[in-house]
Amino acid sequence: MKYLLAILCAALLANPAWAHKGSDAYLDVRQTEGALNLQLSVALKDLDLLLPIDANADGLLTWAEVQAATPAVLALLQTHTGLDAPAPGCALQWRFDGLERRSDGAYLRASSPAHCAAGAALGWRYSLFQAEDANHRLIVTGQLDGRDLLATTSPQQTAPLPLRQASAATPRGILATMFDYLALGMHHLLEGYDHMAFLLALVLPLQLRLARGVAGQTNPWWALLRTITAFTIGHSITLVLATLGVTEASPVWVEPVIAASIGVTALLNLYPVPVLRPERLALAFGLVHGYGFAGLLIEAAAPAGLLPWALAGFNLGVEAGQLTAVAGWVLLSQLVVRQPWYERIVVRGGSRALLLLASYWVWQRVF
Known part of the structure; x- marks a missing residue:
């Protein structure tokens, strides 16, 4: 024994x-x-x-x-x-x-x-x-x-x-639970550096379009909003389903795929494929990231009576953190986005750095 x-x-x-x-x-x-x-x-x-x-x-x-x-x-x-x-x-x-x-x-x-x-x-x-x-x-x-x-x-x-x-x-009561989990969701998003890296990979080329404002093309601000909304929809679906026990996914494959999503998005910044639009990537990979977000709520084993309120607060917190991060990057990058070196150093250089980082994370999480 x-x-x-x-x-x-x-x-x-x-x-x-x-x-x-x-x-x-x-x-x-x-x-x-x-x-x-x-x-x-x-x-x-x-x-x-x-x-x-x-x-x-x-x-x-x-x-x-x-x-x-x-x-x-x-x-x-x-x-x-x-x-x-x-x-x-x-x-x-x-x-x-x-x-x-x-x-x-x-x-x-x-x-x-x-x-x-x-x-x-x-x-x-x-x-x-x-x-x-x-x-x-x-x-x-x-x-x-x-x-x-x-x-x-x-x-x-x-x-x-x-x-x-x-x-x-x-x-x-319910309001205290929602407030606590809103703060927890925001903290979880801002602390989750792989989720933050994916958001950065998504918005890097969009920032360049915001600066150029090329006539005849889709409004770049609308493209940014559409991409972030698609990511929100994707991860909200799997976050809710996984937390409520409707579906489940093993971290054995979820974690490497989250890391791979950063690399794929960064690679497409360097070598664009027209059919793989940013909002489509955000929606597809958002479904996987939702399982990553759900892990914390599942680990907590929340009581059934308060689970919907915790889930609502947590999801709102994730969205608040996401909007805070994207808004912060948009405002910060506006200071340099019109510089001639921005595309070469920030967009392409940043995408290469994210690709290398994502490759390391995939290797780390698989092996």
């Missing part, structure tokens, strides 16, 4: 990480007979930023290394997490609860009971990775007082995350 456990843990620890997946942790809150049960899952690769989990620094985690580091990890969780309540009895006592595999690698799971007064205000404090990773996010799911719970927080958030309001003595 001991050897079987070691083999299973080795398989978990060997799981590959996908490049665009951010640093996320997951908290599940359940209420049974008045007591709370909490499960917190944190990526081992993230914990290695705080503790020498990879003790020999060989880039490979072993079960023995995880076992040796577990007491220090639990002590770290004890220091950087907690429940805020007006009455005593909510102290946490984390214990090791196993390893689990997610799309970006192995996670250490810890659990703790909490005996908090029924109906009292309840908040969650979380400061893990506060100094080490400004992009880290915690996804909170579960049930409290018979209602679904779904929220997000970050270690930079100084005030406790309210799980139950004192006035209504109920968990967070």
Whole structure:
């Protein structure tokens, strides 16, 4: 049995990480007979930023290394997490609860009971990775007082995350969930450098058309809007379908294809094919990128009652991030887009750089 456990843990620890997946942790809150049960899952690769989990620094985690580091990890969780309540009895006592595999690698799971007064205000404090990773996010799911719970927080958030309001003595509501996931969707888009690289590959030649404004051709501003809208439609379709469980796609092929979409688009900037118009590329590859966006919501295992609202907020956040990125690039490039060297250096040089970067990402994600 001991050897079987070691083999299973080795398989978990060997799981590959996908490049665009951010640093996320997951908290599940359940209420049974008045007591709370909490499960917190944190990526081992993230914990290695705080503790020498990879003790020999060989880039490979072993079960023995995880076992040796577990007491220090639990002590770290004890220091950087907690429940805020007006009455005593909510102290946490984390214990090791196993390893689990997610799309970006192995996670250490810890659990703790909490005996908090029924109906009292309840908040969650979380400061893990506060100094080490400004992009880290915690996804909170579960049930409290018979209602679904779904929220997000970050270690930079100084005030406790309210799980139950004192006035209504109920968990967070729909609007709070939508707002949280709107912020999460925007953060996910702006943090996802492969999605950003694809958007850049799409708009590079369009910017040149905006500057030239050639008579007799389609309005370049309309071409830009049409391309971005096509990408939105594409990724929204698969984001919704995948999150609702209607369809699914393995990251084994989704992640390399996302990287390949950047290379193909950059290559077509250098050697245009008239039939492969930008909006058609954006729509087709947007379907694949939608599966990449859906990964975060699927990993969170959002409660069914709040899933539609989280999905709506997340999708709006992705669109807000997308529009922010494109608008920022359009405004910035207007300063130099009419320079004689813009096409040669920015459009063609940038496309070559994106092609090389995409080739590296494809190789990294396949091998």
